[in-house]
Amino acid sequence: MKTEKIYYKNQFQTFCEAVLIEKTENGLIFDKSVAYPEGGGQIGDVGVLIRCKDGFQIPFYNTTKIKGRNLFLSDFPSIKVENQIVHHIESNYEFQKEEKFLIKLDSVKRAQTTLHHSGLHLALMVLEDMFPGIDKKIAGAKITDKYGRLDFSIEFKFSPEQIANIESRCNEYIDKNIPINIFSHPEENEALYWKCDSYIVPCGGTHCENTKDLVGIKIKRKSIGKTSERLIVELPFNEEFFNLYGDSND
The missing domain is CATH 2.40.30.130 (Elongation Factor Tu (Ef-tu); domain 3)
Structure with missing residues (x-):
């Protein structure tokens, strides 16, 4: 069952x-x-x-x-x-x-984890536009209530200027209040996609419904080896978004 x-x-x-x-x-x-x-x-x-x-x-x-x-x-x-x-x-x-x-x-933990998952997708959306094909270099991912991170197997390091550009472009999307949609594959209800603007990626996690919920996003990087680089997304507590998790059983 x-x-x-x-x-x-x-x-x-x-x-x-x-x-x-x-x-x-x-x-x-x-x-x-x-x-x-x-x-x-x-x-x-x-x-x-x-x-x-x-x-x-x-x-x-x-x-x-x-x-x-x-x-x-x-x-x-x-x-x-x-x-x-x-x-x-x-x-x-x-x-x-x-x-x-x-x-x-624990609704606070769920809410913040949800924000970090969508924030990570938004950062990857920008990153793929800057470095086409980098999604094929993803070696690992972790999404928690404190951060979201992606590990890449790449031969270069993200520069401070590139990290600042990723954060700036993420904030542009956030300011535009773009809807985030989750929809199913036509052949399977549990095969889900995440869509923001024209960017679509398979994902069955929990997500916010608009880029505006990701206000305060911070992008960081960390070297984890000669051919490995980590992108980190951090988001503050968002009370307005958390309030959507009311004590409702409807």
């Missing part, structure tokens, strides 16, 4: 009631969840599981996905869909199947 992924329907929903369907060595699996699992460089959500019958609370410190169906499309990267989502807990509690829980996110 797969886990219904509520974050694909409403990424601003911060909690849901769910039924326990399986207990694994690493954590608990429910019939549905608002928690985004680690994947594509983005960290998994954290939060708390509240047992409905007595209010007993258990923190979950990570969210990952297991099982699923392999998806192979000619025009989309190979991924797994229809996964189960594991909510990782530290203690070996005893539970019964079909117990009801409230799954509640």
Whole structure:
């Protein structure tokens, strides 16, 4: 049985009631969840599981996905869909199947991670225009609530002037209030794309809905080897964007 992924329907929903369907060595699996699992460089959500019958609370410190169906499309990267989502807990509690829980996110962490994911795409959008084909040189990615980063296998270092130019051009897009759209591949609902202006890239992470949410973006770089370079995106806390993550279960 797969886990219904509520974050694909409403990424601003911060909690849901769910039924326990399986207990694994690493954590608990429910019939549905608002928690985004680690994947594509983005960290998994954290939060708390509240047992409905007595209010007993258990923190979950990570969210990952297991099982699923392999998806192979000619025009989309190979991924797994229809996964189960594991909510990782530290203690070996005893539970019964079909117990009801409230799954509640750390909404600040989710909101800031969401901003950093879209901010990283925006920076790469500018970078690809400056260095065509550099997306093929990506060697790694990490998106957290504190930063987003991309590692490149390249033979040169980003200069201070280039970094300043990337940041300036990102701010131009931010000032234009350009919509950010997420849409599915016509053959698979869980194969998602990120679109800003005319730039489209496959991505199933969580994202803001407009470049204006990325105000205050900072771009940095770090040398991580003779042929490796790291681009880092940092964003301040955005209260207006965070307020979209209200305590709504609609």
